[in-house]
Amino acid sequence: IxxxxxxxxxxxxxxxDPGYKNTGSCESAITFLDGEKGILRYRGYSIxxxxxxARFLEVCYLLIFGELPTEEQLEKFHNDIKAQSHVDEDVKKxxxxxxxxxxxxxxxxxxxxxxxxxxxxxxxxxxxxxMYKAIVKILAKFPVLTAWTYxxxxxxxxxxxxxxxxxxxxxxxxxxxxxxxxxxxxPTVVDALNKLLILHADHEQNCSTSTVRIxxxxxxxxxxxxxxxxxxxxxxxxxxxxxxxIEMLEAIKExxxxxxxxxxxxxxxxxxxxxxGFGHRVYKNFDPRAKIIKKxxxxxxxxxxxxxxxxxxxxxxxxEALEDPYFVERKLYPNVDFxxxxxxxxxxxxxxMFTPMxxxxxxxxxIAQWREMRLQKEPIGRPRQxxxxxxxxxxxxxxxx
Ligand code: ACO
Numbered sequence: 148i149x150x151x152x153x154x155x156x157x158x159x160x161x162x163x164d165p166g167y168k169n170t171g172s173c174e175s176a177i178t179f180l181d182g183e184k185g186i187l188r189y190r191g192y193s194i195x196x197x198x199x200x201a202r203f204l205e206v207c208y209l210l211i212f213g214e215l216p217t218e219e220q221l222e223k224f225h226n227d228i229k230a231q232s233h234v235d236e237d238v239k240k241x242x243x244x245x246x247x248x249x250x251x252x253x254x255x256x257x258x259x260x261x262x263x264x265x266x267x268x269x270x271x272x273x274x275x276x277x278m279y280k281a282i283v284k285i286l287a288k289f290p291v292l293t294a295w296t297y298x299x300x301x302x303x304x305x306x307x308x309x310x311x312x313x314x315x316x317x318x319x320x321x322x323x324x325x326x327x328x329x330x331x332x333x334p335t336v337v338d339a340l341n342k343l344l345i346l347h348a349d350h351e352q353n354c355s356t357s358t359v360r361i362x363x364x365x366x367x368x369x370x371x372x373x374x375x376x377x378x379x380x381x382x383x384x385x386x387x388x389x390x391x392x393i394e395m396l397e398a399i400k401e402x403x404x405x406x407x408x409x410x411x412x413x414x415x416x417x418x419x420x421x422x423x424g425f426g427h428r429v430y431k432n433f434d435p436r437a438k439i440i441k442k443x444x445x446x447x448x449x450x451x452x453x454x455x456x457x458x459x460x461x462x463x464x465x466x467e468a469l470e471d472p473y474f475v476e477r478k479l480y481p482n483v484d485f486x487x488x489x490x491x492x493x494x495x496x497x498x499x500m501f502t503p504m505x506x507x508x509x510x511x512x513x514i515a516q517w518r519e520m521r522l523q524k525e526p527i528g529r530p531r532q533x534x535x536x537x538x539x540x541x542x543x544x545x546x547x548x
Pocket of ligand 1 (some may be wrong): 429
């Protein structure tokens with residue numbers, strides 16, 4: 148390699164770091180994470196305390212604007228969101244065009260992009276006021292799109308929420324309202340979802356968030372940046388793991404429940420199988436979110452009087468992994484997605500909707516990171532490369548190849 152080719156025009160040296168394992172892409176004041184000690188804080192507040200005491204919309208406000216809101220600030224924020232909850236009727240036609248078998252993450256990513264066509268003023272955000280308008284719009288419309296995507300799969304009528312309710316209560320009602328309009332609120336369901344959404348709300352520069360920041364850095368609008376984040380989250384190595392975990396646990400159950408057999412598969416380097424829900428790029432001790440979710444899974448199943456045999460399989464796998472040298476040496480612990488699917492299932496949410504639930508939770512984090520990137524006037528994201536291809540070659544006409 149010609150060393151001169153590694154010099155950037157800012158006179159730095161281009162470093163090669165596949166997967167950005169050691170590269171910081173920005174300065175951020177939103178989320179603090181210590182992977183060795185298993186610490187996660189949003190704007191300085193511990194995730195344990197927020198999951199216990201806060202409401203999801205308060206956490207949205209905290210992440211996006213940096214401070215916990217006062218009663219008045221929260222009320223204004225919620226009112227501004229409610230005023231934007233209408234989704235253009237033509238979006239229903241787009242939704243109708245998707246096959247019933249379409250994965251909801253693909254549908255949601257497309258619908259979120261499509262929102263731009265109906266809200267063109269959301270793209271050019273030259274002031275904080277413009278940003279705020281775009282932010283409340285997406286916070287208002289995304290839960291509607293998520294509920295519609297779910298209801299469309301079940302062939303249920305699509306309608307709007309109930310403005311008298313809190314943000315999460317309203318979302319739960321939009322999801323589960325019967326065609327007759329009948330709906331009974333279940334506090335266990337709302338509380339569990341509130342906690343799960345908070346735990347997923349931000350996680351600094353993960354794959355989907357980095358995607359949102361990099362797409363937004365070209366000054367593409369907020370909605371398409373979020374749409375790209377949804378696509379990134381869909382993958383099984385990222386948010387799609389919550390669906391993959393429950394499918395894996397089901398497969399182990401169907402196979403007779405021999406967890407050791409699947410542990411052996413996960414360790415076999417010839418076998419592409421990985422223990423889904425284990426391992427994390429930054430947590431090398433434990434994922435603090437997984438601890439909270441494991442306890443919540445126990446509580447929710449008990450409250451709802453559900454016995455789920457896959458919970459026992461999950462606990463057995465965790466116990467074996469914690470004692471297994473392969474997992475110990477590589478510091479592979481259960482991550483946020485390991486137990487979340489068990490709760491979603493207990494709440495009556497089908498497996499294909501697990502990753503959309505994650506997306507709804509991560510929405511404020513994506514927004515906060517996009518806003519920070521724009522306010523910091525960050526340059527366009529444009530990584531360099533180390534070229535390892537052919538040297539100059541002469542063109543060969545097709546008949547001579
Ligand atoms: N099962 C078996 N082995 C694993 C697993 C696993 N789940 N995860 C990592 N390993 C092994 C790798 O094979 C590798 O072994 P080697 O050193 O012998 O080659 C070593 O542990 C390090 O793994 P990497 O893939 O290099 O770690 P990386 O930081 O790149 O990947 C990731 C992290 C993607 C989360 C990975 O652990 C994984 O695929 N886990 C399963 C999918 C999952 O649960 N994803 C959700 C993550 S949380 C989130 O996104 C919300």
